[in-house]
Amino acid sequence: MTEELMLAGCLRNNAASQEALYNRFSPRMLGVCYRFAKNREDAEDMLQEGFIKVFTQIHQYRNEGALEGWIRRIIVHTCINIIKKNKKFSDSVDIAYANGIHVKEELIPSILQAKQVVECIRLLPVGYRTVLNLYAIEGFSHKEIADLLDIEESTSRSQYTRSKAMLKDILLRKKILTEPRNAVGYIAAVPR
Amino acid sequence: MEQKFYTDEFEKMLKDKSDDFKMIPSRRVWHSIYNDLHPSRRWPSVAMSLLLIGILLFTGYLNTGNSRNSGALSNSPENKVLSGSDKNVNEQESQEKIASADNPVTDVNREADAIHSANTAQNIFSHHTNTDHPASSVNRNNSFNSSAYTNPGVRGNHNIRRVLNNAAPGNNVITNPENGQQISSGIADNNERNSEKPVTVINNEQSDRSFGTITPEISSVIILGQIKTTDPSVAGKENNAEGPTDKNLSTAVLNKKNSANTELKAWMEDYALHNKPARNRWKGLTSWELYATPSLTYRRLSNNSKYDVAVPALNNQGPLNASADSKLAHKMSLGLELGGNIVYSFAKNFRFKTGVQLNYTDYNIDAWETNHPVLTTITLNDENSGYPYLVSKSTSLSTITGLSEVTLHSKTYQVSAIAGLDVKLYGSEKINWYAGATVQPSYIAGGKVYLLSSDHRNYVADNSMLRKFNLATAFETFISYKSGSYTWQVGPQFRYQLMSTYDKKYNQQENLFNTGLKFGIVKLF
Numbered sequence: 097m098t099e100e101l102m103l104a105g106c107l108r109n110n111a112a113s114q115e116a117l118y119n120r121f122s123p124r125m126l127g128v129c130y131r132f133a134k135n136r137e138d139a140e141d142m143l144q145e146g147f148i149k150v151f152t153q154i155h156q157y158r159n160e161g162a163l164e165g166w167i168r169r170i171i172v173h174t175c176i177n178i179i180k181k182n183k184k185f186s187d188s189v190d191i192a193y194a195n196g197i198h199v200k201e202e203l204i205p206s207i208l209q210a211k212q213v214v215e216c217i218r219l220l221p222v223g224y225r226t227v228l229n230l231y232a233i234e235g236f237s238h239k240e241i242a243d244l245l246d247i248e249e250s251t252s253r254s255q256y257t258r259s260k261a262m263l264k265d266i267l268l269r270k271k272i273l274t275e276p277r278n279a280v281g282y283i284a285a286v287p288r
Numbered sequence: 289m290e291q292k293f294y295t296d297e298f299e300k301m302l303k304d305k306s307d308d309f310k311m312i313p314s315r316r317v318w319h320s321i322y323n324d325l326h327p328s329r330r331w332p333s334v335a336m337s338l339l340l341i342g343i344l345l346f347t348g349y350l351n352t353g354n355s356r357n358s359g360a361l362s363n364s365p366e367n368k369v370l371s372g373s374d375k376n377v378n379e380q381e382s383q384e385k386i387a388s389a390d391n392p393v394t395d396v397n398r399e400a401d402a403i404h405s406a407n408t409a410q411n412i413f414s415h416h417t418n419t420d421h422p423a424s425s426v427n428r429n430n431s432f433n434s435s436a437y438t439n440p441g442v443r444g445n446h447n448i449r450r451v452l453n454n455a456a457p458g459n460n461v462i463t464n465p466e467n468g469q470q471i472s473s474g475i476a477d478n479n480e481r482n483s484e485k486p487v488t489v490i491n492n493e494q495s496d497r498s499f500g501t502i503t504p505e506i507s508s509v510i511i512l513g514q515i516k517t518t519d520p521s522v523a524g525k526e527n528n529a530e531g532p533t534d535k536n537l538s539t540a541v542l543n544k545k546n547s548a549n550t551e552l553k554a555w556m557e558d559y560a561l562h563n564k565p566a567r568n569r570w571k572g573l574t575s576w577e578l579y580a581t582p583s584l585t586y587r588r589l590s591n592n593s594k595y596d597v598a599v600p601a602l603n604n605q606g607p608l609n610a611s612a613d614s615k616l617a618h619k620m621s622l623g624l625e626l627g628g629n630i631v632y633s634f635a636k637n638f639r640f641k642t643g644v645q646l647n648y649t650d651y652n653i654d655a656w657e658t659n660h661p662v663l664t665t666i667t668l669n670d671e672n673s674g675y676p677y678l679v680s681k682s683t684s685l686s687t688i689t690g691l692s693e694v695t696l697h698s699k700t701y702q703v704s705a706i707a708g709l710d711v712k713l714y715g716s717e718k719i720n721w722y723a724g725a726t727v728q729p730s731y732i733a734g735g736k737v738y739l740l741s742s743d744h745r746n747y748v749a750d751n752s753m754l755r756k757f758n759l760a761t762a763f764e765t766f767i768s769y770k771s772g773s774y775t776w777q778v779g780p781q782f783r784y785q786l787m788s789t790y791d792k793k794y795n796q797q798e799n800l801f802n803t804g805l806k807f808g809i810v811k812l813f
Contacts, residue, residue, distance in 0.1 A: 111326060118318055123310035130311055144317045148324050213305035232299045233306045264298065273298075 099163055106154045114151055121164060122147070125171045131217055131229050132175040146174035172234050176244050179226060216266045224259030231256045575812045577629040577641065581781055583804025585623035585649045587698070589613050589740075592669065592788070592797045616687060616740070617654035621697070623802050624648045625783070629706055631810060637712040645728065647702040647783075649800050653738055655747055656690025664741040666748055667795040676795055678742060685738065685747040696747065700735035700789065700800070704728035704760065713765075720768045722777075728760040730785075737789060740796060753791045760785045764806055775810040 097105075097116045105113020126143050133139035149170050157166050217225050226245065230236040231252070238256070242249040267273040629643030665678040685696070708726025715721065737754050738747040766779025781804050788797040 109325065111322065114325065115318065115322070118321065122313050122317070124307075126311040126313045127306070127309040130309075131306060136311075139311075140313055140317050143313055144320050147317075147321050151321070151325055210305045210308040213302065214309045217302070217306070228302075229306075233303050260298070263302075 103154070103157070103163070106151060109151075117150075118147055121167050124164070125167065127214065128168060128171055128234075129175055131214055131233070132172075132179060132226060134222070138178075142175045142178050143171070145178065146171035149174060168234075172230070173244075176226070176230075179222065180245065212270075212272060213267075216263060216270070216272070219266055220259055220262055223255060224262060227252055227255045228259040228263065232260070572812065573633045575631045575633075575775075575810050577631050577643070577808055577810045579625075579627055579629075579777075579806055579808030581625040581627075581804040581806040583623045583625060583781070583783070583802035584620045585651050585800060585802040586620040587618065587651055587789070588799045588801065589616070589618075590797050590799075592792070592795045594669070594674075594792065615744070619652040619654065621650040621652045623650050623804070625781075625802075625804065625806075627704075627706060631710070637715075639710040639712075639722075639724075641706065641708050641710060641724075641726070643706045645704040645706050647704060647730065648699065649702070649735075649802060650697050650699040651800075653696040653698055653747065655694055655696050655738075656686040656688065657692050657694045658684045658686050658690040660684065662686075662746065664743070664746040664748065666739050666750070667742045668793045669795055671793055681739075681741070681748040681750070683741070683746045683748045685749070687740075687745055687747060696738050697736060698738055700737075700754070701733045702730040702758070703733055704730040708762075718770050720770075721765070722768060722779075723765045724763070726762045726764075728762060728783075730758045730760055732756050732758060732789075737798075739790070739794060742795075753794050755787065755789060755791050758785055758787045758789070766806060766808070768810070773811055777806070777808040777810060779806055780804070781806040 097113070102113045102117045102120070106117055122143060125146065126139055129139040129142040129146070130136065133142055146167075150167050153170070157163065217228065220228065227241055230241045230244070231238065236244070238249050238252040241247075241252040245252070247255075264273065625645055625647050627643055627645030629641040631639050631641040633639045661682045661684045663680055664683055665680050667676050668679055669676050684690075685694070706726050706728055708724055710722045710724035713721045713723055732754055735751065735754055736749065737751060739750050739753055740746075741748060760783055762781055762783040764779055764781035766777045766781075768775050768777040770776075783802050783804075785800040787799075788794075789800060790796065790798055
């Protein structure tokens with residue numbers, strides 16, 4: 097089924113078209129949710145809520161960009177809303193909390209590539225990984241992140257810097273990354 | 289990968305890897321989304337589930353019914369059949385008591401059936417009589433088998449089978465000492481179903497024939513049956529047929545009889561204890577309510593909207609509008625409602641009520657009495673054509689001026705049927721807050737109405753214009769307070785008459801409304 101047909105069907109609230117669209121985009125979108133979520137169950141809940149929004153707001157899609165990008169944006173916003181609603185998450189968005197986090201070596205996955213990187217991202221404290229996800233992967237600006245998370249823009253910047261450093265530390269320790277020759281003293285900057 | 293360590297490359301690597309990452313969601317997610325998007329389509333599955341449950345229940349009910357009917361006894365020379373109904377068994381029992389004395393097991397079965405029928409209609413007896421089966425000699429010497437009766441080798445026409453199909457799982461098999469009859473039984477008591485007591489069943493051939501263990505109920509049944517056969521008048525027949533009876537055994541039987549009677553009595557008491565009559569589903573949920581509502585009655589006057597198109601042409605003063613209405617000196621007056629309801633609590637916070645209410649409505653009209661009658665007109669509408677016409681009336685009541693001032697009472701007497709719903713908004717053990725609404729189809733038993741003349745200058749008393757049937761609705765909220773077995777309630781009520789007080793052909797419409805304080809008392813039946 098082409099994207100146009102799926103869209104037309106979804107606009108008519110056709111269940112088959114909705115399922116086709118869901119089947120096409122849900123794996124990648126679940127990957128997005130998984131990076132934000134605490135576990136797979138939470139990620140699936142985010143995905144469910146996000147796709148309901150997609151289908152109920154599909155008439156607002158104007159064919160101006162890629163459908164996947166539009167869906168992804170809705171999913172990301174849904175994830176952020178859920179994170180903000182959930183006290184478990186909002187409590188740990190605090191930087192001070194994140195500074196005290198130590199990642200144990202054995203928690204770092206040994207599997208390769210995408211899964212490996214995503215699992216390393218998920219090892220970050222919620223506050224760190226939310227900002228990292230939004231800025232580095234989803235392409236939000238710090239101002240947008242500040243608006244989304246109700247934090248200061250400077251907080252978003254500093255949190256991103258720290259989260260990136262922490263992630264690099266994890267990747268280096270797992271030897272997914274190698275330390276560059278001209279980056280002396282970098283590891284020491286990782287907050288503990 | 290070293291180059292990815294640099295910041296820009298690092299971010300790019302993160303994005304690339306993250307974008308490559310996919311996970312397959314479980315089907316639960318899609319089902320949840322689907323159900324959310326298409327809520328109505330959940331109903332087919334719900335309906336199918338209900339249908340399946342219904343079929344299962346119906347099948348179960350039918351099977352139970354069949355089982356009940358299957359408790360038949362063969363009663364022919366070769367194959368003796370008794371009706372499966374307990375009533376028939378009881379009727380035949382008295383007729384065949386003596387005749388069957390030479391067949392202890394049959395008598396036992398009858399006795400058991402009598403007790404069985406007195407206690408439960410769900411038990412099913414089945415007898416097996418094996419007189420010509422080779423296995424009967426074996427059975428004759430067998431003792432009780434506590435397992436369910438199974439005899440795959442049984443053939444022939446002399447089988448009488450009786451199954452005591454009770455809630456207890458245990459089945460016992462008794463072998464008839466005379467002819468190898470077997471009784472398969474399964475009575476068990478609620479409390480004593482697991483207790484087993486050794487019972488010796490007396491026979492005419494072998495004094496020491498033990499039948500192993502049996503539940504107390506079965507022992508009662510069997511021993512009663514045997515006692516009957518040891519009655520001197522009957523025992524003679526038995527002895528003639530089977531030979532002399534052991535006196536020691538008779539003594540033992542008498543002892544057993546006493547014991548059995550005690551056990552039977554205990555069992556019956558226990559049965560009564562555990563099989564109380566079904567609780568009346570209305571009890572505790574239904575109550576009666578009496579109330580009175582003193583209220584202030586007023587009216588809303590307007591043109592009869594069904595016909596008002598042509599009215600201005602006939603009215604000197606034009607239609608009855610707000611301005612004209614304000615010139616009329618009408619005042620609210622005291623009314624009263626008295627009623628009684630049956631209240632049924634069908635849910636935790638909901639009550640349905642229905643009953644009868646008597647209404648007295650009244651509002652005052654300040655008018656002038658003229659010194660002589662004057663001719664005026666009232667506007668009526670032709671129901672067929674829809675056009676108004678004038679009817680001349682004589683009156684001595686004026687809206688403007690006259691000889692003396694007089695107060696008219698526009699009143700009605702109504703009998704209303706009540707149907708309504710109360711919702712509990714807040715509640716504690718003693719105090720509850722309810723809101724309720726009722727519809728009240730009403731019969732106007734009488735009253736006095738004053739029609740406004742076409743020119744709004746006079747009133748005309750004409751009760752023929754009083755509508756006989758009307759419909760009202762009422763809204764109320766009240767606080768109830770429980771004191772002992774009574775519940776007192778008080779709260780404001782608003783009642784509005786949905787249809788005009790007047791006949792529909794009159795060109796004006798009057799809707800009565802009253803606001804009052806309702807006082808009520810409620811008591812459970």
